[in-house]
Amino acid sequence: MKGLLIGNRIPREYFITRGTGESDITIHAGSYHLALKEAGIEKTNIMTYSSILPAIAQEIPQPKNYVHGEVMETIMVAAHGEGGTRVTAGIIYGWLYNRKTGEKYGGLVCEHNGPYPKQEIEDLLSSSLQELYTNGFEEDYELKDFKVITESFIPHKKHGTALVALCFTNYIYPIISEEIDL
Numbered sequence: 745m746k747g748l749l750i751g752n753r754i755p756r757e758y759f760i761t762r763g764t765g766e767s768d769i770t771i772h773a774g775s776y777h778l779a780l781k782e783a784g785i786e787k788t789n790i791m792t793y794s795s796i797l798p799a800i801a802q803e804i805p806q807p808k809n810y811v812h813g814e815v816m817e818t819i820m821v822a823a824h825g826e827g828g829t830r831v832t833a834g835i836i837y838g839w840l841y842n843r844k845t846g847e848k849y850g851g852l853v854c855e856h857n858g859p860y861p862k863q864e865i866e867d868l869l870s871s872s873l874q875e876l877y878t879n880g881f882e883e884d885y886e887l888k889d890f891k892v893i894t895e896s897f898i899p900h901k902k903h904g905t906a907l908v909a910l911c912f913t914n915y916i917y918p919i920i921s922e923e924i925d926l
Contacts, residue, residue: 745926751918754798755817759806760891761785762833762908766899771824775905779822785911788816793912795819795876797837797851800916807913820909821855825899832896833857833906836869838877840885849885852876853910866892 765778780786787810797819810816825831837853854872856865869892877887895906 747924747926748919749921749924751920753915753917755801755912755914756916757802757804757913758797758910759804759913760893760908760910761806762893762895762906764831764895764897764899764904764906766827766901766904768902771903771905775824775899775901775903776822776907779905779907783907783909785810785816785909787812788814790820791815791817793817793819795837795853795855797839797853797910799839799848799850801851804913806911817912818909819853819855820907821857822905822907823857823859824903824905825859827899827902827904829904830859830861830896830898831857831904831906832860832862832865832894833908834865834869834892834894835908835910836866836873836890836892837910838873838887838890840877840881840887843884843886852881852887855908857906860896862894862896865894865896 761783763779763782765775767774823831823833840849
């Protein structure tokens with residue numbers, strides 16, 4: 745019997761979304777769910793990735809419809825806090841380009857959350873991204889084309905959540921071999 749050997753899938757397209765929610769009941773089935781609703785992804789099952797973007801990844805507009813219960817794979821950050829306390833979530837990313845060829849290599853993403861005002865979280869995000877870059881990529885790659893996405897508010901109810909996410913919509917599956925013996 746023959747089979748197809750495929751490699752790890754590579755995220756191809758993503759959209760950016762964000763939202764806030766607040767609840768007097770709880771976080772997970774309360775403010776977090778309501779933040780997902782505002783972000784337009786509450787009907788999905790969320791999975792989170794670490795913080796690397798492949799070179800082929802492209803931003804697209806957020807789709808309008810989802811299959812109820814589908815898996816939504818994301819790079820996401822969520823901040824949870826109590827009423828009266830600021831909650832802020834932020835993501836920064838930039839693209840690495842080969843210094844010799846100019847070819848896009850891939851992207852680095854950093855997330856951060858806490859009780860920060862917008863400028864402070866943007867500064868923290870920039871510092872985090874710079875640290876990743878200087879510890880493994882600076883010699884061979886130039887980091888540019890930055891994007892920062894933040895969400896921040898002070899909840900009036902008992903629990904509050906702010907979130908930001910890059911949500912992947914489709915993938916490339918590399919074929920390693922078309923005829924593998926099973």
